[in-house]
Amino acid sequence: MMNLVFIYSKLRYRDKRLHGKGYIVSMMPSLFLSHGTPLLALEKNSYTSFLKEYMKVMNKPTAIVILSAHWESKEQLISAVSKHEVIYDFAGFPEEIYQVTYPASGCLELSDKILTLLSKIGVLGELDDRRPLDHGAWGLLHIMYPEADIPIVSLSISPYLPFAKQYEIGKVLGDLKKSNVLIIGSGGIVHNFNHIQEDMHVAEGWAISFEEWVEERIMNWDMETLVNYEQMAPYSKDAVPTKEHFIPLVIAMGSGDDNKKPKLLHRTFQYGNLSLTAWQFD
Numbered sequence: 056m057m058n059l060v061f062i063y064s065k066l067r068y069r070d071k072r073l074h075g076k077g078y079i080v081s082m083m084p085s086l087f088l089s090h091g092t093p094l095l096a097l098e099k100n101s102y103t104s105f106l107k108e109y110m111k112v113m114n115k116p117t118a119i120v121i122l123s124a125h126w127e128s129k130e131q132l133i134s135a136v137s138k139h140e141v142i143y144d145f146a147g148f149p150e151e152i153y154q155v156t157y158p159a160s161g162c163l164e165l166s167d168k169i170l171t172l173l174s175k176i177g178v179l180g181e182l183d184d185r186r187p188l189d190h191g192a193w194g195l196l197h198i199m200y201p202e203a204d205i206p207i208v209s210l211s212i213s214p215y216l217p218f219a220k221q222y223e224i225g226k227v228l229g230d231l232k233k234s235n236v237l238i239i240g241s242g243g244i245v246h247n248f249n250h251i252q253e254d255m256h257v258a259e260g261w262a263i264s265f266e267e268w269v270e271e272r273i274m275n276w277d278m279e280t281l282v283n284y285e286q287m288a289p290y291s292k293d294a295v296p297t298k299e300h301f302i303p304l305v306i307a308m309g310s311g312d313d314n315k316k317p318k319l320l321h322r323t324f325q326y327g328n329l330s331l332t333a334w335q336f337d
Contacts, residue, residue, distance in 0.1 A: 225309020240303030311336025
């Protein structure tokens with residue numbers, strides 16, 4: 056899994072006023088970002104280029120709250136560390152990937168604030184003073200903010216909570232955007248490692264169909280249909296075999312509930328059906 060081939064691309068939200076880059080970001084948004092494979096942290100491709108360019112036009116956040124599909128827990132956990140370590144939650148990849156670190160600081164004050172916000176919706180969180188960043192977090196952050204000079208608080212994903220409660224979590228976290236905190240949901244819309252085709256140079260139709268079905272529901276802010284994707288979307292079992300990679304999208308949308316202005320920023324596929332998608336929620 057060394058070479059990535061990008062075969063289906065969709066990029067929106069273009070505006071020529073910004074030196075042709077196509078992105079204008081004024082207020083701090085929240086984001087849903089696909090994290091692909093662990094190798095993403097080392098890749099140079101259209102998606103990683105997009106992430107780097109997008110950071111250049113965004114105001115530098117005071118802190119980042121990131122929810123990764125690779126930190127699952129029954130209880131809602133919130134990192135509360137002074138300095139982050141990383142975990143290599145995978146095996147069988149080139150040695151270079153195991154050299155990546157991300158020694159960003161934590162922010163205990165922000166961790167406590169999140170604990171309070173979640174309690175307002177009946178989610179009783181717990182602080183975790185040991186949790187390292189997994190590749191769903193550091194893989195993206197290493198690309199976006201390589202200096203690791205922004206405080207990070209990571210949150211676990213609880214697949215036991217209903218989607219309505221996941222949306223509520225996003226909604227209360229959205230209050231942090233007023234304090235220049237960037238919220239990132241890290242997961243994948245089409246993310247099934249059992250289906251990836253390393254040598255396939257075209258995007259499979261079923262993966263495109265599912266992504267575009269999700270896109271239509273997001274653009275219309277049709278949450279009722281979106282969260283019932285298992286019953287209503289084409290190829291849902293192939294695209295989303297387990298829901299932990301889909302939950303960060305719902306949380307990110309919740310954090311944009313005030314304005315409900317979604318923007319599809321980037322979409323490419325690799326390995327035939329693994330989507331790399333970026334959504335912005337103002």
